[in-house]
Amino acid sequence: MSISRREFLLAATAVAAAGTFGNAAAKALPDDAANTTLLDRLAVSRYQRLVPEIFVPAPTAPSHVPAIVIGSGFGGAVAALRLGQAGVRTVVLERGLPWPRDPRRQIFSPEVCPDGRALWHRRSFTGFSGLPVLTDSFGGVLDITEYRHMQVWRGSAVGGGSVVFTGVLIEPERRFFDAVFKGRVSYDEMHAVYYPRARRMLRASPMPDDVYRSGPFGHSRAWDNQARKAGYTPQRIDSIFDWNVVRRELSGQSRRSAIIGESNFGNSNGAKYDLTYNYLPQAVATGKVSIHHSHVVRAIAQDRSGRFALTVDIVEPTGRVMRRQTMTCDKLFLGAGSIGTTELLVRAKATGTLPRLSAAIGQGWGTNGDAALVRSFAPSEGVTQASPCASRILDESGSLPVTLENWYAPGVALNIGLLGSLGMVLDPTRASFHYDAGRDDVVLDWPKNGNDRTVAALRAVHNRIARCNGVPAGVPLLVPDIKADFTAHPLGGVVLGEATDDYGMVNGYSGLYVVDGAMVPGSTGTVNPSLTITALAERTMEMVIGAGG
Template sequence: MTSTGFSRRGVLKGAALGLGAAALGSFAAAPTASAQGRTALVIGSGFGGAVAALRLGQAGYQTTVLERGRRWDIDPGGNTFATFDAPDGRAAWFSTKPPINPLTQFQPIPKYAGVVEEIKGNGITTVHGAGVGGGSLVFGAYSVQPRRRDFEYAFPTSIDYSEMERVYFPRAKKELGTSPLPTDLLARPEYQGARSWLADLADYGTEPVYNDFCVDWDLVRAEFAGTKRKSIAIAEGPYGINSGAKNSVDHNYLPRAEATGNVTVVPLHEAVRIRERGDRKGFEVTAREIDVDGNELATHTFTADVLFLAAGSYHTTELLVTARATGTLPRLSPEVGQGFGNNGDFLTTRVLNRHDYGPVQAGPGIALMYDDEDPAGSVSMSWQAAPLPALASGSTTTHLIQAFTNERGSIDWNPATGRVELNYPHPEGGELDQQGMRFAGKFHDRASVRHGFPANGTPVYSRAIGFGSASTYHGLGGVVMGKAATDDGRVHGYDNLYVVDGALIPGAVGLVNPSLTITAVAERCMDRFLARN
């Protein structure tokens, strides 16, 4: 038993019970042919996979969703997820090191089917979610629609921003339940950090652009009232929200998909191989059934007429690159594996801020700013509340700068190891680093010196401690639209194989976090698929 009250026996029992019910249901009914013979498989249950599952279920497809991670149903006692200050096995996907937190990086944890996986590539580290809900379990809850100018810079001209703005962004926002930080919460003492960020923007001389967030603010109010465990109120988030206030897709899209009666989600089943079905058109997917400690219990073969990949940018691409290299999907384009980008992410912290951000930074954030003056291109900057130690939280802030960059990597088959690897030509001091450092310095100078302040937050962005562009939550690409696939997700070479997650995005969405755009693009893909089938 750890200080968070994490009982491995209790979690194992719950996970086993959940797996038993889901697995029995899936093997009994999935995928059996409907009267029309329409069956589907979805690999992954994050933003893209959840959209595919719901729309397929509504259309009558008998659909199985394979998810490598476990279910994370909210415990009424508030002990579903690990906490940032006291991580345990629930924090990491089969790692003995707590991910993404330099303050606890030397604290050992047991290997477990936790929620965050770090992929150590050659040149960059990418962070991915694991569990029913995928990346939506661990993302920062930012749900930001990109500006037209930025979207059109990032995407091919075949993706009409006017249509996205009219149809798909509003649909995604409605389904996810997005909204801005309410004024009554902003006025609370715990949101001093949000108010200080608005004051910093005023010092810089720019107007804030208020964010939407995937947050149930009534549950945040319950956190302050003491009826729910404090999570968003104390800037938790990277390992999940114990109050249940994050509107991850296991709270909206996926329950609605299962309620159609046509969709079965199968947790703790990791897809490892895809091949064409031999007897008729369609696919066979081999999946490892594992327990929460990573032991392989069995392997199963799932078949379907149509396959949707939504395992996250890295793992979706990994499956296809492996299938091409091993000959099980020989018609895949050479473009599969190319065009992997980090969404222009550059992480920085500011210390010694003029405005006090408070002893506790309630989150997730409030607003971002744009700067269109840099000759190298526009940038954005947002503030994210962080669960910092009390001595540091008032004077230290965490920011994500996002810029346009031509830097792209690839996910490649390595014949020497018989596995794929992420290669990212991303030297320290490269194009993105230069622009990120330049803007961080500009923000400091303009928000302080011109107003006569001695300082307004000195920027720190050392890669050695995980800042700068050394890592990203927002890896995108690998099966890029217009190159490896059509703009509605059909993978070149196969007319019944689709990608509907971040792997389809061309390395960036346009200076904002990608979750809302991935969801909206997946909705667009599914509309077009169902219109043809």
């Protein structure tokens, strides 16, 4: 049975309409959501007019179900589909909202002047320029989680990180994959079975030549030309973008989105072929899977019967908690992302709700060696810069392998001669999480100098390109050359083969699985993690289903 994305959204809305909120609770999300202002209230009224679909109450979830999946990102979506196909009644709990799509409407926040639809209950964040960006507090699609010395960007919507990532799907080189996974996962098996399966589901494809040659991708051609002058050979890379939608943007048949640099806060017109077009609607189409948005899982435990018990808050788009619910399941699949999954397990271990968790819980976390880079005074064709990434270069001449990807300049409305890059370094720096009982919080112990090796390795390559092209690195007196105090690719915390067995079942607990970036040992080998996470989840679910679901 197949289901279109339109049918998926209509079905989800119909199910949601049957749900009702219980008695209002005074508690709100532990952030800016608790202190609403006149600006917030006016903004909510505006969003109700612009995107009424996200204000449909969340559907009521059953108190018990055979399987629960926490999160609807790459790993969670895979788990949901494969469980549904195996005939297992499954509930997906997603904290974010079910954002619709429309070829003409501005569903998501603009990239240039973000509003509350952009950020998950925050009033401000520091953009790539280093300057503060102010918004109202609302349940937007991008969660920026602040730790000491590190800022983590992660998705908060039905579809998870697939809604906010830049669409890149790359299989790592064997030597880097083996260096990261140290033989716990067979590269040959991944290359022959699971990477191809993930690519087919996500429709991975490189940017077509006609798109590459169009005006909005002038910055991509300029980036490639600069790389060639420095002695590199740009490699065309696979993407999740739907090139036919991009072509419709170019011809004026769809509202411009990808070609004007929208990506970090979603693409309203469907230019990004995210999980709400493939895994998730196919899961719902099995008749065994239901997706429950606005469900924030606060804690997990195991009851006397051996079932897993979840404490769940059901929240409004404003962040107000409407009711609290306890749910149980026989099997639990953690797909809340590296941060969400790790925090749940670290808290459960520290508070004794899952006392048999191993000491490896919370260890081995890394940033994938992420950093954002920019060069200036590099004129190129086009009035704007498009968001899809065309190519990358790889440099192994230094102490650490380095990848630079051809990126756009986020938040910059016009093409003003900036060339952006996303850098990823095979950096061995790792950190751990611990539970702070006094603050009732899970804390990341990222070292103050934890980014130094990443910055040094990237700067050597970046400066070489800038020097060979006679342009400055950064924007003199305004923007630094490298921003490395953030990651958009958090990985680890419940590492495969250490905190789990070699397939993601958590040590000490049969029926408890990790299916997301938490199981990856801090890096995916100088490439974006989405394809690897999807492929690993496929591998895990094949084992689970083969063992009897």
